Amino acid sequence: MMRLERRHESSRAALVLAPIGAVVFTLLVSALLVRWAGAPVGRTYALLLQGGFGSVFAWSETLTRAIPLILTGLAATVAFKARLFNIGAEGQLFAGALAAVAVGGMHGGTGFELSPWVLFPLMMLAAAVAGALMLLGPALMKNKLGVDEVVTTLLINFIVLLGVSALLDGPMKDPTAMGWPQSVSLQSDLELGKLIAQTRVHTGLLWAVSLAVIVWAIFKYTVLGFDIRAVGANARAAAFAGVPVTRTVVMVALLSGALAGLAGAIEVAGRTSYVTLDMSPGYGYTGIVIAMLAGLHPLGVIAAGVFVAGVLVGADTMSRAVGVPTYIADVIVAASLIAVLVATLLTQYRVRVTK
Amino acid sequence: MNPTVLRLQGITKRFGPLVANDAISLDLQAGEVLALLGENGAGKSTLMSILFGHYVADEGRIEVFGSPLPPGNPKAALAAGVGMVHQHFTLADNLSVLDNVTMGTEPLWRPVSRRAAARARLLEVAQRFGLPVQPDATIGSLSVGERQRVEILKALYRGARILILDEPTAVLTPQESEALFATLAQMVAQGLSVIFISHKLGEVLRVSQRIAVLRGGKLVAEARTADTTQAQLALWMVGHAVEAPQRRPAKSVGDAVCVLDHVSTASAKDGGQDRLREVSLTLRAGEITAIAGVSGNGQVALAELLSGTRRAVSGSAQFMGRALPPSPARLVQRGVARIPEDRHAVGVVGDLPVWENAVSERLRSPVFSRWSFIVRRAAARLHARRIEKAFDVRGAGLMSPARSLSGGNMQKLILGRALLAPEQVEQDTDNKKYPNRAPRLIVAHQPTWGLDIGAVAYVQQQLIAARDAGAAVLVISDDLDEVLALGDRVAVMHGGHLGEARPAAAWTREAIGLAMAGATAPQRPGAAA
Numbered sequence: 001m002m003r004l005e006r007r008h009e010s011s012r013a014a015l016v017l018a019p020i021g022a023v024v025f026t027l028l029v030s031a032l033l034v035r036w037a038g039a040p041v042g043r044t045y046a047l048l049l050q051g052g053f054g055s056v057f058a059w060s061e062t063l064t065r066a067i068p069l070i071l072t073g074l075a076a077t078v079a080f081k082a083r084l085f086n087i088g089a090e091g092q093l094f095a096g097a098l099a100a101v102a103v104g105g106m107h108g109g110t111g112f113e114l115s116p117w118v119l120f121p122l123m124m125l126a127a128a129v130a131g132a133l134m135l136l137g138p139a140l141m142k143n144k145l146g147v148d149e150v151v152t153t154l155l156i157n158f159i160v161l162l163g164v165s166a167l168l169d170g171p172m173k174d175p176t177a178m179g180w181p182q183s184v185s186l187q188s189d190l191e192l193g194k195l196i197a198q199t200r201v202h203t204g205l206l207w208a209v210s211l212a213v214i215v216w217a218i219f220k221y222t223v224l225g226f227d228i229r230a231v232g233a234n235a236r237a238a239a240f241a242g243v244p245v246t247r248t249v250v251m252v253a254l255l256s257g258a259l260a261g262l263a264g265a266i267e268v269a270g271r272t273s274y275v276t277l278d279m280s281p282g283y284g285y286t287g288i289v290i291a292m293l294a295g296l297h298p299l300g301v302i303a304a305g306v307f308v309a310g311v312l313v314g315a316d317t318m319s320r321a322v323g324v325p326t327y328i329a330d331v332i333v334a335a336s337l338i339a340v341l342v343a344t345l346l347t348q349y350r351v352r353v354t355k
Numbered sequence: 356m357n358p359t360v361l362r363l364q365g366i367t368k369r370f371g372p373l374v375a376n377d378a379i380s381l382d383l384q385a386g387e388v389l390a391l392l393g394e395n396g397a398g399k400s401t402l403m404s405i406l407f408g409h410y411v412a413d414e415g416r417i418e419v420f421g422s423p424l425p426p427g428n429p430k431a432a433l434a435a436g437v438g439m440v441h442q443h444f445t446l447a448d449n450l451s452v453l454d455n456v457t458m459g460t461e462p463l464w465r466p467v468s469r470r471a472a473a474r475a476r477l478l479e480v481a482q483r484f485g486l487p488v489q490p491d492a493t494i495g496s497l498s499v500g501e502r503q504r505v506e507i508l509k510a511l512y513r514g515a516r517i518l519i520l521d522e523p524t525a526v527l528t529p530q531e532s533e534a535l536f537a538t539l540a541q542m543v544a545q546g547l548s549v550i551f552i553s554h555k556l557g558e559v560l561r562v563s564q565r566i567a568v569l570r571g572g573k574l575v576a577e578a579r580t581a582d583t584t585q586a587q588l589a590l591w592m593v594g595h596a597v598e599a600p601q602r603r604p605a606k607s608v609g610d611a612v613c614v615l616d617h618v619s620t621a622s623a624k625d626g627g628q629d630r631l632r633e634v635s636l637t638l639r640a641g642e643i644t645a646i647a648g649v650s651g652n653g654q655v656a657l658a659e660l661l662s663g664t665r666r667a668v669s670g671s672a673q674f675m676g677r678a679l680p681p682s683p684a685r686l687v688q689r690g691v692a693r694i695p696e697d698r699h700a701v702g703v704v705g706d707l708p709v710w711e712n713a714v715s716e717r718l719r720s721p722v723f724s725r726w727s728f729i730v731r732r733a734a735a736r737l738h739a740r741r742i743e744k745a746f747d748v749r750g751a752g753l754m755s756p757a758r759s760l761s762g763g764n765m766q767k768l769i770l771g772r773a774l775l776a777p778e779q780v781e782q783d784t785d786n787k788k789y790p791n792r793a794p795r796l797i798v799a800h801q802p803t804w805g806l807d808i809g810a811v812a813y814v815q816q817q818l819i820a821a822r823d824a825g826a827a828v829l830v831i832s833d834d835l836d837e838v839l840a841l842g843d844r845v846a847v848m849h850g851g852h853l854g855e856a857r858p859a860a861a862w863t864r865e866a867i868g869l870a871m872a873g874a875t876a877p878q879r880p881g882a883a884a
Contacts, residue, residue, distance in 0.1 A: 221729060221730055221732070222728055222729055222730060223718055223719060223724050223727055223728055223729075223730055224728070225730075226707075226711060226715070226718060226730065229704075229706075229707060230704045230707060230711075230715065233704045233705070233706040233707060234700070234704045234705065234706070236700060236701050237700065237701050237702065237703060237704045237705075238704060238715075239664060239683065240662065240664060240683055240693070240695055240701045240702070241683065241704075241712075241715035241716050242663075242682070242683040242684030242687055242715075242716055242719075243715075244684075352411065
């Protein structure tokens, strides 16, 4: 029989060895699958690494992919820190993207004729508000009625996606799109500039990194940050100490939803310039993985976002070269998450084998 | 001498650097009550957990009735005849006594339950040991004393011949405790053996034949009960002489600080046991009012009402001549210091560092934050350090999580947070909302629960000092000794009703015990008010 015993103190060595062990475990598990697919393990990993991080182009693609992942990762981090389990970042992302196009799109050929200095902030604000509102309902229902937010936020995703689908085939459809279900394009002067010429990486990266730093500063230096951490760690004790629990949960919902909404707007403004149903291959859900990989640390989200993006991008290159399906990337991401969670557990508990 | 039924040899258990049990050897004879005495953290619970198979000892061996007990296997311990009655009951409230007793004893795959046989056996066991029960009553309808009886029966039903009782009197009235002692006497007379875990000296002397004292994980003394005294036991248990807090009467009782007039609260989700029914109470400056009662009779509701986490549905609650604000933050602003019953679950946020917990109640005050938004971390840590120093909080430092503090140090942190007013920092302009002064009202619910003797004395002294400084103090406690040690006036709670608060001298222990059990409390004839 095996049992877990709480360690009295986490040793320094364990804290260092845990992530290393997690990486080794992930590589081993994935290596088995690569072998199974009949490809050479070493070459596959080398190609994957090269495809994700091996050149300026690889880095530019990785960073491009990292932008929405960092933002949805932040959305999950903020919410999970307060134990508001927001599984709805995907829907909030689409709500944000739609709101951005609604404000900044070329409706009727031109759209709103306002200075971009006015329209751009309005567009971002609309996206943040749209995302925030998506999460406000579930947060209030959780707090006032005890409705499980995992269920509500998850289900709202499907409602939003179907709604987006209806809008893209209806009122928001681009008449010039040859029948494709896509929205009108954004006004071109609202689009984000490129960071590196000839690549796709755009200034949305600066938004993502700045927002990560802002969230980190909120956690560390503000009363709201204390409230969020206290409510997440022990809501009863927080309420006893005078923390306004409901107000905190509402703030968290608005913040988390706004971050996911901005992810949608920044994807539209930086990469796609219009909304389609396949603009997000599940960024909202991957954001949860990134938040967990980062241990709910806002700055760690940047690193985790780049890592996951690199694996996803690298897997495309690798797949073309050696024929291992790109699903291996999902396996690597999932295995690394499990490995990190187990490794964290093992820094706090020891396993004892008893007869 | 009677045969040895249980032999612990050289039991050692380490948790990291902490040695919870250090080479403890102990024998238990047939037909005796062995008291295991020690402060919190002395290693009593660890030792019993090892015996019962919840932990595996690093060294040492256990023999039950002459044969070795395999480590880490609760089932083997049960089969060998070791039964345990935990301090917190493990009963299903919505099931009957019989169901609770037979739960887990029947094979899962047998198509019919042999209830008639089980009932007969239960009644037979109950009769033999003088523990009358109604097999069909639901647990929820029983008093705490009756529930404990069911717990004991559960162990006996499973054939326990060695019974371990963990702090069994903590939840009982004095009269119920007496009944328990009589039961134990009957059980050992029939050849059973009992290990009685406690930190209360009086009852240990009263109930046991032999006493083993643990301190800091070591077995420091073993003695026949007849050969020892309370003072000697206290010395063994603590390691040095302890001065009981000076019982000084209130010097000058001032004006009413807090007045409750026929206050009722809504029943909580737990079946309406813990609520207030038309409670009236006046708390005066410079006086300690102590509330006695068996836990679960409305004390939680009273404490929560005065802590701002529960609302009254009728009646009036006044504080300093105005309505008592129903919010923790505003109560703290107006000078109410609160010490909650459950320091781990309510008192501190265990995962957050000590310094944040030290200022959590006043984080929004201008002393600790700019515009109630940006935390003044330097000021907050300075104040935390003042609390640490003034209240002798010892731990791994301000940055370590509050969870890492021992119970006593955690309580000192909470006490310091509640009692120590922050110093004016900078030229802080608008501070009307958070006046920097000592609290006017202190609400302490079970302030010394689970603390060692040294910490108990410290906490009680602080409460008395706050009273002498002019605060109105309310102490709610299940511990009658504490009520009598602290209360200038004493009132008893039962079933949500609060009796009249009378001067401590007007009460006898028996009268309090009767009132705790719900009998109309007779006043001692001719007692001076």
